[in-house]
Amino acid sequence: MKPRICNFLPVPELLSAENILCIQPHPDDMEIGAGATIARLSRSGKQVTALTITDGSAGTYQPSDKPGEIARTRKAETENSAKLLGVKKLIWLDYADGGNLPYEKIRADITGTIRSLKPDAVMVCDPWLPYEAHSDHNRTGLAAAEACLLSGMPQFCPDDLQKGVMPHSIEMIAFYYTAYPNTLIDASDTWEIKLAAIDCHNSQFSGEKGEKLKEYLTARSEEQAEKENCRLVEAFKVLTVTHLHIFEETWQC
Numbered sequence: 001m002k003p004r005i006c007n008f009l010p011v012p013e014l015l016s017a018e019n020i021l022c023i024q025p026h027p028d029d030m031e032i033g034a035g036a037t038i039a040r041l042s043r044s045g046k047q048v049t050a051l052t053i054t055d056g057s058a059g060t061y062q063p064s065d066k067p068g069e070i071a072r073t074r075k076a077e078t079e080n081s082a083k084l085l086g087v088k089k090l091i092w093l094d095y096a097d098g099g100n101l102p103y104e105k106i107r108a109d110i111t112g113t114i115r116s117l118k119p120d121a122v123m124v125c126d127p128w129l130p131y132e133a134h135s136d137h138n139r140t141g142l143a144a145a146e147a148c149l150l151s152g153m154p155q156f157c158p159d160d161l162q163k164g165v166m167p168h169s170i171e172m173i174a175f176y177y178t179a180y181p182n183t184l185i186d187a188s189d190t191w192e193i194k195l196a197a198i199d200c201h202n203s204q205f206s207g208e209k210g211e212k213l214k215e216y217l218t219a220r221s222e223e224q225a226e227k228e229n230c231r232l233v234e235a236f237k238v239l240t241v242t243h244l245h246i247f248e249e250t251w252q253c
């Protein structure tokens, strides 16, 4: 049985979005979480912009690696991947990677970006993923959710008004990396693009590690696709911004 809140607040159709802002904590998250759907949206003429919160400089286990060099490598990898996915514009906030994100600052930056670009949909990692231990992910997801909830209210982050950046309300938020999906997007035609986009991140997923990740993602996707009568899917929790405040049934939507 559907939760009662769905009669009052239907779950929006992700593929109906025209202008999508995809927010990722690190270079590579959008590909893993939503790459096939991003490719599908951009192939059908939709505008997709990627906002990356950190510079990715902590993406190594080698003490001798230089953070600045890692960040430069990962930016180049993301530029290559964005071309495959059809993401036309990349915005970098360049906060230091590694678990020290200043919550209120990134919330203000995300709010300003939403108000400037005026997307109808925002994609971001789900901050309510039960066992997610990386605070870059939890803070990015929550800051984005709060920015989506409040970006239409002029007194929230009011500095934007002084700069002539007007409030803007979005239609929907789509969480990737979610434990509570309510939307399965048919990814059969763009799955290979997603895998190729992951391959662009050679500094993170070379050799066996990359192969294992792609095998896992494909097996998980096939399992979820059984319900949808298609070959491969990507899973999202899609909500209106109204769902994001006070409603105890939202997790069940």
Ligand SMILES: [Zn+2]
Binding pocket: 025, 026, 029, 137
């Ligand atoms: Zn990440």
